[in-house]
Amino acid sequence: MFRFFLGRLGLLIPTFLGVTIVAFGLVRILPADPLELLAGERGMSPERKAELMRQMGMDLPIWEQYLAYLGNLFQGDLGTSFASKRPVLDEFLQLFPATVELSFCAILIAVAIGIPLGILAAVKRGSFIDQTVMGTALIGYSMPIFWWGLLLIILFSGILQWTPVSGRISLMYFFPQVTGFMLIDSLLSGEKGAFLSAVRHLILPSIVLATIPLAVIARQTRSAMLEVLGEDYVRTARAKGLPPHRIIGLHALRNALIPVITTIGLQVGVMLAGAILTETIFSWPGIGKWLVDSIARRDYAVVQGGLLLIAAIIMLVNLIVDILYGLVNPRIRHN
Amino acid sequence: MTIRTTLKAALLGASVIAIAATGAQAKTLVYCSEGSPEGFDPALYTSGTTFDASSKAIYNRLVEFKPGTTEVVPGLAESWTVSPDGLEYTFNLRKGVKFHKTDYFTPSRDFNADDVIFSFERQGKKDNPWNTYTEGATWEYFDGMSLPTLIKEIVKVDDNTVKFVLTRQEAPMLANLAMDFASIMSAEYAAQLDKAGTKANLNQQPVGTGPFTFVGYQKDAVIRYAANQDYWGGKQKVDNLVFAITPDAAVRLQKLKAGECHVMPYPAPADIAAIKTDPNLQMMEQQGLNVGYLAYNATQAPFDNPKVRKALNMAINKDAILYAVFQGSGQAATNPIPPTMWSYNTQIKDDAYDPAASKKMLEEAGVKDLSMKVWAMPVQRPYNPNARRMAELIQADFEKVGVKVEIVSYEWGEYLKRSSAKDRDGAVLLGWTGDNGDPDNFLAVLLGCDAVGGSNRAQWCNDEFEALVQKAKVVTDKAERTKLYEQAQVVFKEQAPWATIAHSVVFMPMSKKVSGYVMNPLGGHSFEGVDVAE
Numbered sequence: 001m002f003r004f005f006l007g008r009l010g011l012l013i014p015t016f017l018g019v020t021i022v023a024f025g026l027v028r029i030l031p032a033d034p035l036e037l038l039a040g041e042r043g044m045s046p047e048r049k050a051e052l053m054r055q056m057g058m059d060l061p062i063w064e065q066y067l068a069y070l071g072n073l074f075q076g077d078l079g080t081s082f083a084s085k086r087p088v089l090d091e092f093l094q095l096f097p098a099t100v101e102l103s104f105c106a107i108l109i110a111v112a113i114g115i116p117l118g119i120l121a122a123v124k125r126g127s128f129i130d131q132t133v134m135g136t137a138l139i140g141y142s143m144p145i146f147w148w149g150l151l152l153i154i155l156f157s158g159i160l161q162w163t164p165v166s167g168r169i170s171l172m173y174f175f176p177q178v179t180g181f182m183l184i185d186s187l188l189s190g191e192k193g194a195f196l197s198a199v200r201h202l203i204l205p206s207i208v209l210a211t212i213p214l215a216v217i218a219r220q221t222r223s224a225m226l227e228v229l230g231e232d233y234v235r236t237a238r239a240k241g242l243p244p245h246r247i248i249g250l251h252a253l254r255n256a257l258i259p260v261i262t263t264i265g266l267q268v269g270v271m272l273a274g275a276i277l278t279e280t281i282f283s284w285p286g287i288g289k290w291l292v293d294s295i296a297r298r299d300y301a302v303v304q305g306g307l308l309l310i311a312a313i314i315m316l317v318n319l320i321v322d323i324l325y326g327l328v329n330p331r332i333r334h335n
Numbered sequence: 336m337t338i339r340t341t342l343k344a345a346l347l348g349a350s351v352i353a354i355a356a357t358g359a360q361a362k363t364l365v366y367c368s369e370g371s372p373e374g375f376d377p378a379l380y381t382s383g384t385t386f387d388a389s390s391k392a393i394y395n396r397l398v399e400f401k402p403g404t405t406e407v408v409p410g411l412a413e414s415w416t417v418s419p420d421g422l423e424y425t426f427n428l429r430k431g432v433k434f435h436k437t438d439y440f441t442p443s444r445d446f447n448a449d450d451v452i453f454s455f456e457r458q459g460k461k462d463n464p465w466n467t468y469t470e471g472a473t474w475e476y477f478d479g480m481s482l483p484t485l486i487k488e489i490v491k492v493d494d495n496t497v498k499f500v501l502t503r504q505e506a507p508m509l510a511n512l513a514m515d516f517a518s519i520m521s522a523e524y525a526a527q528l529d530k531a532g533t534k535a536n537l538n539q540q541p542v543g544t545g546p547f548t549f550v551g552y553q554k555d556a557v558i559r560y561a562a563n564q565d566y567w568g569g570k571q572k573v574d575n576l577v578f579a580i581t582p583d584a585a586v587r588l589q590k591l592k593a594g595e596c597h598v599m600p601y602p603a604p605a606d607i608a609a610i611k612t613d614p615n616l617q618m619m620e621q622q623g624l625n626v627g628y629l630a631y632n633a634t635q636a637p638f639d640n641p642k643v644r645k646a647l648n649m650a651i652n653k654d655a656i657l658y659a660v661f662q663g664s665g666q667a668a669t670n671p672i673p674p675t676m677w678s679y680n681t682q683i684k685d686d687a688y689d690p691a692a693s694k695k696m697l698e699e700a701g702v703k704d705l706s707m708k709v710w711a712m713p714v715q716r717p718y719n720p721n722a723r724r725m726a727e728l729i730q731a732d733f734e735k736v737g738v739k740v741e742i743v744s745y746e747w748g749e750y751l752k753r754s755s756a757k758d759r760d761g762a763v764l765l766g767w768t769g770d771n772g773d774p775d776n777f778l779a780v781l782l783g784c785d786a787v788g789g790s791n792r793a794q795w796c797n798d799e800f801e802a803l804v805q806k807a808k809v810v811t812d813k814a815e816r817t818k819l820y821e822q823a824q825v826v827f828k829e830q831a832p833w834a835t836i837a838h839s840v841v842f843m844p845m846s847k848k849v850s851g852y853v854m855n856p857l858g859g860h861s862f863e864g865v866d867v868a869e
Contacts, residue, residue, distance in 0.1 A: 032748020035473075038381055041767055042479055042780065043755050043789035052473055083373040085469040085538055094554055150585055158589050165590040168556060171365060171577050177553070283581045285555035293371065293555075298748065 004326050012315055020073065023307040024066050027300050033058070034082050034298040069304070078308070079301030083294070088305035092287060096309075097180025098168065099286030102278070103271040105202050106209035111264060114214045118221025118260075123248060125226060133218065140215035145274060149208045149281035156204060163204050166283040170197040205282040209274050213267040220263045224256040231255075265321040269314050361574035364849070364867045366860070367587045367596035368578040371555045375541035378458050378516040381475045383858055386515040388558055388578060391861040393435070394518035394543035397426050397451065397497075398509055402853040402861070405624065405676070405772020407509045411446060411519055411544065412497075421504040421811050426451070428495045433565040434521045435548040439540050442523060446544055448491040453522035459483050465525065468534040476516035476770075504809035506816060510771035515859070519544065546863040547576050555580055572851065572866035591616065591844060597867050598845040598852065600860055604662050604720055610844045621854040622675050623841040626668050626777070627718035627766035628833040629709070629729065630792035632759055637702050644831040646696035647762075648686045650736045651729055651834055660725045661839060668835035670824045672777045675856060676769070677813075678820035683828050685835075694736040706739035708761025710754060714747045717858065718766030718839055725836070726764060757788050762834075765792055768858055774820045778804050782832065795832035 035044060035052055044052075053059040057068065072079065078088040121133040157165040164170065168182045175189035183202070186194035228234065229252055237247045276288035283289075287306060294302035372388035373380050380386070390396075399410035409415075412426035432446035457465035458477040466472070477483070485505055490498040501508065511517065524542040528534050541549050546568060547560035558578040562571035579596050581587045584603040590596045592613070602610060611618050631638040631647070638644055653667040669685040672678070697705070711726035712719065719725060723744070730740040743761070745753055754763045770776050780786060783804060784796035800823050807819035843854055848868040855861060 031746045032752060036748040036752050038473070038475055039479065040381060040751065041765060041790060042381075043751065043786075044479070045789060048478060055473075056471060080470040082471055085374060085379070085471060085535060091554065150583075153586060153589050157593055161593060165593050165595055166581055166586050167579060167595075171363070171557065171579060171595075174551075174559065281583055281586060283556070283579070283583070283586065285553065285580075289555055289582070 005323060008319055008322050012319065015315060016312070019308060019311040020070060020304075021066075023304040023311070024069060026307070027295070027298070027303040028062065030295075030298065032298060034300065037296075037298055073308075078305035081294070081302045082299045083297055083302075088301050089309075091290065091302070092306060092309055094177075094180065095285060095287045095290050098182070098284060099272070099275050099279070099288060101181050101183065102202070102205055102209060102284060102286060103268075103275060105206040106271060106274075107213060107264065107267065109206055109210040110213040110217050110267070113210075114217030115221050115257075115260065118218040119225055119248065119253065121218070121222040122225030122229060123244075130222075134222065137215040137218045140211045141219075143211055145208060145211070145277040146281060148211060149204075149278060152204050152208060153281070164197075164201050166201075166281075168198065168201050168284065169194065170201075173197060205278050205284055208281070209271065209278045212274060213264075213270060216267065216270075217260065217263060221256065221260050224259045225252060228252045228256040262321065262325075265317060268317045272310055272314070362572070362867060362869070363575040363577055364573040364598070364862060364865060365577045365579055365596040366862065367581040367590050367599040368558075368860075369580075369584075369587070369601050370582055371580050372552075372558070374538040375549065375552075376469075376520075376538040377518050378454075378474055378477060379469075379472055379538065383860075387860045389541060390515035390518045391545075391859050392547040392560055392576065393541050393545045393549055394520070395432075395545050396513050396517045396519060397428075398513045400513050400772065400855070400857065402863070403855070405510070405769070405856055407513050410513070411451075415509075417811060421506075421809065422501045424499040424501070424508060425492065426497045426499075428497065429567060430495060432544050432567045434524065434544055435542050435563060436565075437540070437542060437548060437550075439536075440521075440524050440527060440542050442521065442542075444523060446519070446521075447494045448497045449494075449522045450519055451497045452489050452491055453525060454517070454519045455486070455489055457525075458516070459486055464529070465534070465537075469538050470535075474516070476514065480511060482511070504811070506808055506811055507771065507773040507775045510773040510776075514771050546571055550575075568863065572864065573862075576862055588844070591846065594846070597849050598843070598860075598862075598865075600843060602842055602844050604664070607662070607664065607842055610842075615847055616844055617847050617849075619843040619845065619852065619854055620664070620840050621843075621856060622666065622673065623717055623839050623858065624673050624675060624769040624772065624856040625718040625766060625858075626671060626673055626838055627716075627725075627764070627836045628668070628671070629762050629764050629836060630754075630833045631762045631831075633793050633795040633832050634757060635760065637700065637705065638762070640700055641830050642696060642700045643702055644834075645686065646693045646700065646702075646736070647733065647738070648831055648834040649689050649693040649696070650732050650738075651836075652688050652732050653685075653836065654688070655732075656725055656728050657837060659728060660719070660721050661837060664840040664842070665837040666840070668837050669828070671782065671827055671833065671835060672774050672820075672824070673769075673838045676772065676774060676777070678774045678817040678824075680821040680824040682821075683824055686831075690732070690735045697736060697738070703737075704739075705737070706741065707733075708743050709733075709740050710750070710761060710763040711742050711744045712747070712750055712764055713744050716766060717768055717841060718837070719764065720839070722764045754792050755789055757794050759792075759794070763792050764836075770857070772857060774816075775804070775808055778820065778823055778827075779808065782827065793832035795830070797826065797830055797832075800826045800830070 035049055080087055081091060117133050121130040124130050153165055156163045173191055173194045178185050178188050182198040186198040234247060234252055237251050275286060276292055279286045279288035280292060291306045370384040372385040375389045377386055377390035396410045397412040398407045401408045411429050411432060413429045415424060415426045417424055428448060434442040434446060456463050458474040459482060460466060485501055487500045487502045492498050521542050525537060528536050546563055546566050548563045550559040550561050552558045560576040562574050581590060584601060587599040588602060588606055591599050610616055631644050633639055657665045657667060669683055670680055709726045709729055712722040726742045730742060733740045767777060767781055780790050782791055782795060784801045787794050787796050803819045803823040807816045810816050845852060851865045
């Protein structure tokens with residue numbers, strides 16, 4: 001087991017180096033640099049530009065810049081934002097809890113609704129219910145997030161006025177950030193109604209972000225269930241005269257869930273990508289919006305630092321999933 | 336007394352307290368801003384979003400623009416004198432002005448000359464310890480407007496008098512000092528930060544003299560301010576000001592309708608008609624201090640011939656552009672400066688839309704089978720909400736006079752860079768929003784010889800025009816300057832380095848509860864003196 005763990009860990013190092021190259025290179029392939037965008041219509045004289053490039057170390061050959069970046073990275077320095085002049089890591093840590101909170105709620109919704117729907121569709125295969133569920137899932141999967149988010153805002157916040165339009169909590173509440181998770185901070189603040197306000201603000205963005213994963217999970221659960229329901233042991237269980245809920249709940253679901261769990265793990269990456277759009281629509285102060293702004297400004301340090309941190313998190317989640325798999329399934333461990 | 340009646344009494348008491356508390360509730364004005372400020376030191380940045388959150392709310396300048404105009408009025412300087420040679424500006428500073436008292440700073444003295452010197456020397460002097468106080472500090476406006484070579488020195492005459500000594504005459508100097516980058520910071524606060532080894536906080540925890548005191552910024556979400564109780568310009572009508580950062584225009588509008596905010600900037604053009612009919616909302620509008628233009632490259636044939644440029648200008652149907660691109664909320668541009676700016680020459684007539692005459696003029700100039708590029712910006716700007724559409728209309732117009740057009744576009748930063756190149760081909764759609772309300776800020780910046788290869792996208796350097804603009808720069812008498820600029824506009828129109836397209840109208844939707852808001856022709860958003868009904 002320990003060797004298996006080391007092997008997986010060993011794979012991470014080249015992957016990580018690869019990510020640094022991609023993150024560093026990608027943002028530099030983009031046309032234009034931060035100085036031109038800063039100068040805008042006014043433009044900047046070539047002399048002044050050369051001087052600023054030198055000040056920022058942008059006049060060095062690209063590989064020297066990369067090596068310097070890598071050197072700083074190994075000392076835990078992700079660089080400083082060109083716009084805010086603050087360390088990238090500080091900004092990330094300040095904003096990341098908001099993204100985690102939103103993603104966590106979204107995945108909770110996706111799982112809590114997606115799995116039962118998938119089971120229902122599998123059990124009632126070919127029925128009207130199955131077709132409705134799968135049809136809806138297909139629509140959910142193909143939904144343009146931006147449009148869907150605006151639609152929900154107009155209906156629930158604009159016309160019905162059930163939920164707030166955007167933000168994380170009502171502006172009435174003002175308390176210091178302790179954990180960065182609004183649900184926890186609002187409870188810690190002890191202010192009446194703060195927690196409820198935070199929950200109300202979470203509803204719409206969570207639903208929007210959950211839409212695609214929900215559809216994927218429902219479809220995956222259905223197909224895994226169908227496969228398992230055709231197995232011999234399920235037929236045996238039926239023959240034994242077990243009640244249907246025990247066959248499905250105990251025998252079939254447990255086995256069907258294995259591929260579903262993998263899918264949920266993979267959705268973490270999808271979540272972070274979806275968060276970029278969802279956060280922009282709902283003015284949610286997380287890393288998605290931060291990255292979008294930074295790409296527009298060519299804030300090199302933030303884009304490469306942000307990408308790196310996100311990649312590191314996804315790699316970590318995959319590592320954990322791999323290890324869990326190894327623990328659960330000896331075949332993988334020994335291969 | 337039974338338990339029930341005790342409970343009832345307690346509940347009644349509680350509700351009375353609650354009502355009393357509501358009655359005394361602080362008045363809060365919520366502004367749905369369009370983006371996050373980059374920081375709170377306005378001299379480091381160029382974006383209006385950052386200025387709104389920093390210089391407009393927190394700081395003052397020596398001189399200010401009178402609300403709603405570009406007229407320069409006293410600010411932290413009560414009065415000033417200019418020496419006869421125009422090289423010395425002496426400012427008499429306002430007495431008794433207090434810097435903000437915050438959690439992180441308590442001023443021990445009033446505003447004085449040291450603060451003025453600190454605010455400018457940190458930008459201009461390379462050896463000033465504050466010149467590089469935060470990593471990657473650049474002083475874009477200060478350097479971009481050539482102030483390092485203009486300002487020879489800033490002298491503290493006494494605690495309440497400061498003298499700016501210039502190397503050359505510069506008539507727009509006062510207007511420059513009213514700009515955001517010239518905001519006055521506290522030297523005492525800077526010294527405190529320096530001592531604590533936290534210089535970078537000058538950009539994160541601002542201290543100014545302005546109408547609102549900084550309370551806190553939750554990145555990308557909310558900025559909070561409290562009314563400055565000691566403000567020299569009088570007490571504010573609201574107790575708190577909140578910026579709720581909302582990047583999407585459709586979402587901003589929904590928040591405004593739901594009462595989650597009181598004022599929003601930059602509505603989507605398609606929503607304007609609906610906002611105007613909403614019973615709970617009001618719409619303010621103002622002629623923007625801007626111009627959208629199509630710049631030919633005056634150094635490249637056949638566009639080096641003014642007749643060709645003039646002929647092409649006559650082929651453009653501006654009414655169609657105003658209708659399709661500006662949705663009626665714009666004004667056809669005749670001159671390179673907007674009509675709301677002083678020295679605007681009302682005598683000049685625009686080139687009439689006349690494709691037949693245009694075609695004939697092109698033939699006379701010997702232009703046949705011309706094909707050219709028209710550059711369309713990839714972004715929406717106040718002076719041009721849809722450059723692609725505009726380019727398509729121009730393409731169709733030029734086609735009618737036998738000129739083939741290929742529309743090209745680049746990513747925004749790349750567009751700005753490539754369009755500046757001297758050997759650039761074709762004609763570029765671009766525009767400008769004024770910084771300080773001075774005609775020099777349009778005519779010299781956009782059409783001066785020094786700006787060729789930079790912000791002069793027409794690469795047009797005309798001796799007659801240049802002489803007029805340069806002369807107007809050093810004359811301090813406004814009437815005389817006006818005459819010079821009026822003449823310069825005549826030369827511009829004859830030479831036609833641009834097709835002047837339009838000046839746009841800027842809209843500001845707000846709740847009907849809001850009163851006292853004054854729109855800023857320079858495009859910023861200030862909430863000084865604004866009230867909101869309960």
